[in-house]
Amino acid sequence: MRFRSIQNNYDFQKKSLKKYDRNITFYFLDSVCDEKKITQLLITPFYEYESFSLYKNYLESLPGWEIISEEAIMVEKMLNGNVILNLDNINYSITLSNYSSSAVSESTEENVLQGPKDGLNGNISISLNMIRNRYKKNTLQVEKYIVGSQSKTNVVVLYDTNLIEINVYRNLVEKIKGLNVEVLQSCGQLQKLLINKKWMLFPLFLTTERPDRVVNNLSSGKIIVLVEGTPWALIGPATFFDFFKSMDDVVQLSIVSKFLTSIRIVALLITVLLPAIYVAVISYSPEVLQVQFALLIAGSRISVPFPSYIEILFLMLMAEFLIEASLRLPKTISSSATTVGGLILGQTASQAGLVGDIMIIVVSIVAISLFSIPINAMHQAIRVIRYPIIIFASLFGMLGVIVSTLGILCYLCNLRSLGKPYFTLFNNS
Amino acid sequence: MLGKRYVIYLFYLNLVLCITVFVPQILYKNSLNGSISSICLAIIVGGCFIYVLQKVFAQFPEQNINQILIHKVPNWLRKLYIIYSLIFWYLTGALFIVALTQVVKLFINPETPLMLTYFIFLALIIFAIVLKTKSLLYVTELVVISHIPIVLFVNIRFFSDPYVFKDSIYQSLTYFKHFPKINSFTAAIFVFTGFSNLIVFNEKINMKLIKKRDIIGIFLFGIFVLLTLYFIPIGYLGLKGVPKAVFVWLSTVDSMHFDYLFVERIIYIILFVQIFSSLVYIILCWHTSVELFKTLNLNYGGMYKWILISFFICVTTIIQILIRELDILKYFIMFFNYCAFSNLLLVILLLYVSIKKRHAS
């Protein structure tokens, strides 16, 4: 039963060798076995040795030589990188595994304190090798599809047959099969094609570079999609709060990880709402603030000639330009550019009386809170969503903040990622 | 199917909404002759209502009112009832919008024209009612969970405040020997029956899992909230002072004194959270109307829905222009009577269908 299910995988290989009147067949998973060693140590000697018994004696000298009698052990051995030989109806296993570490690079975009540091690779077989070596379950199913009429890119779908929901799987596979595109080059492009709506803001799939995150999600029933050529994997279905979990949370102790997750959500609220609340409170209802604080802000704005919404839009745009510049510039220039922007612009703008001091503090708090969100794709969405709320706040005050927040909430709750709800606090089964 | 906790969210939303819709004011009109006994009577009847609703909906899992009624009552009765419900839920939402815009104009943006505030709310509500039902339930969950700390906060402050006049509360309790009055009774019973838009949401919520323990919990919580709704303002404003106040609860919350708080007046926080929950409730009411309209099977194809919505907009705008601030309490008293009557109809219909089903099986 298990053997039959493992045969459905894309990386399952079966080879039969025939010489004169002797056949042997062997089975292996090519993602965890070293193909070179198989050719060198198994196939070539078969054709070199004259007699079969000599070949068999030779085989007995290979590492990991064992007689297998049970199906479960056979499948387990295969998952560990062994080759199963069938000689005269007896199964033997030989260890010819490959754990690729030389081609593996560090994951650069997601950093953690403790935990594995390697990242996925553009070559699918190396990525598969890493994933299979970390998740040695026989229910892990690997399927391959070809997408793109001109580029013919390999797209591999991984999932655990016991844990996923059939509807979600069918939804995804139908979408992939129905894709009609000429060139597919990266994972992000695949995400856009899968969502397939004209106006998209929030990422409905998680993109990650780390094999440990992939394995974590596999074990909770998600489906992984790997695209040849980029070291990124797509994980679906995703929920909004998945984007706020870093792999550190698995490694740290439970209270610490809950604390850190809640801090990130507070940071999200600050970065989205603080500029808007600032504008609304300053210009529409200063009765919300305490007297001392209100007078402080009024005092710091005495020299400023612009109304508050222009100030804050100006500063936030400057902050956006800074972030964009530090992303694209080569490493040698980027540090001086950020110094110019951050320190000099901010400092002298306030000294020249163009913006108030407190405004600069608000914008820097907002920028810092933005960076505490672990996944990059969510950054971009949050950066965009701030501006409509600021505009509503400057038009209608606190009422505008409330109405726009509720509107965004309703929109978010209406999104579905592969048929499952995107924005729920607790898991709904 | 969503879990049973969504019923609790609907119930809770109804409870906290009562502050915005003048339920305490109506109760205070009869505070010296009959409100206490009306409240007791309303508690008993409300408990029965919750029990009946839960039992009947558990018998018809995952069916909205149209599917429940479809073979059990004659077709014309079913269609008539659905049109009636549609109009009822629409009026609920419309009246609540009018009340909400009034409160907002008075406290938050006194100089913004009333119609502008009204149109902003209307835009948001129209955007939200055409979304899927489950999405709206998720929004309800979020709003309720962020509302709970505020309620706890206010209650804890009340119980620990040395400036509350407990004597006034005792004084109001001594007036229980009077006969209950209709207006107070219907206002108090709205606290327990406002969540009957379950007739549409039953399709998405799994009512079978609700046990007796949950029902008793909900009921006790409802009693607690109703009692605090009535007694906390008396403690702060005095028994003779409460009928004078127009927005009783907002004056009460303004009277709570906090030495160390980051905002100047706590009334702003309460008001913002109230606006959130009121808006969500209004969205749910109008969504119920739209869903009921969909079940009438008029081959809608999308256009009829928008015709209905534009009809809503026109009528609400007319109501908004015509109602004056002074008369609104009168309209609310009429509305609560009408609401109690509708819920009575609903209970009768449901009991009839349930008995019929039990006889059939």
Added chain:
Amino acid sequence: MGTTFLLSGCTFKDIDKRAFVTSIGIDQSETSDKKYKVMIKVAIPKGDPKQPESDFVILTSNTDSITEGLSLMKSQIDKELVFGHNNSLLIGEQLAKSNIQPILEFFVRRPDIQMTSYLSVARPNAFEVLNFKPAAEQVSGNFLKSFFDFSKTESPYIDSLFLYDAFRRETEDGITIAMPIVEKKKTQLEVDQIALFNKYKMLMELSSNESETFRLLTTGIYNGNLNVRNKNGMYIINMEKGKSKYKLKGQNRSIKANYTIKIKAIIEEKIDGLAIISKSEIAELRKQVEDKIDAEATDLLTKIKKQNLDPIGFGLRYMSRDSENRKMDLWDKNYPKLSFNIKTKVEIKGTGLIQ
């Protein structure tokens, strides 16, 4: 572009174009044909947060109604007046002795004045008290506010009065207002007396000691003082914590108020000598303190009763038990016959660092 167009109709007004009103004072008018002189204290923001300076401006106008006065004052300043931060309301002594009902009604009716503002009587008049600028103050008007904010745990002579408290005391039967008096004495403000009102005007005021006793009988005092003299010398007792409760007993004819006062005290100062205070002395002192407090309380309550005022709320307590059968006129007849029975229990915890 579009935003600026829309904003012109949207009441967008920056914070530096608003003026914050921190105190409002009302006096009897200087000109004979108007009723009130309305004054507001407006805080002026300073640019440098490091140097706290509380500058202010006082705007006045003489009018017949307070609303008219406030709108007249809008023409005296270029910014928009914001009343949301206002936290003290001062009523001049002359005006307090004539009629405070319309003033109270105005303040409660306006939605942008906090219900937790502090009311007080200003002596000699509100203008002097408003004009007072203390040596160090973060924001103008904070001085009075901090007086009343911490009055629970600091001074035992004052009992702050909130606006909502005044409102409910006005409307309820059986309880009247007790307001603190703020007095301007040459270079400082002093708040240590309480004024008692009936439903319309101020009728009597209590001295500092009487205010302390009054405070003890209502909300309890922290760190009050008492002098006791006996044959061994004069002792100053510090009452760390004092609380009192009362019950009304008896029927229509003879109603008694039974007070129980519990005090935890330490001996703070002993004048005339450094002799050790022995245990028997402490017991004797205790008895003396109890007697003294009993006497003071009874005197105060009788004095208040004679003026037919009821700031402690005996009437309300009477009515709240079985108010169907009890009417206010019955209580009015019986109030002068109310007798007080006071039982004090003092526990002298210690004598400080030396015996």
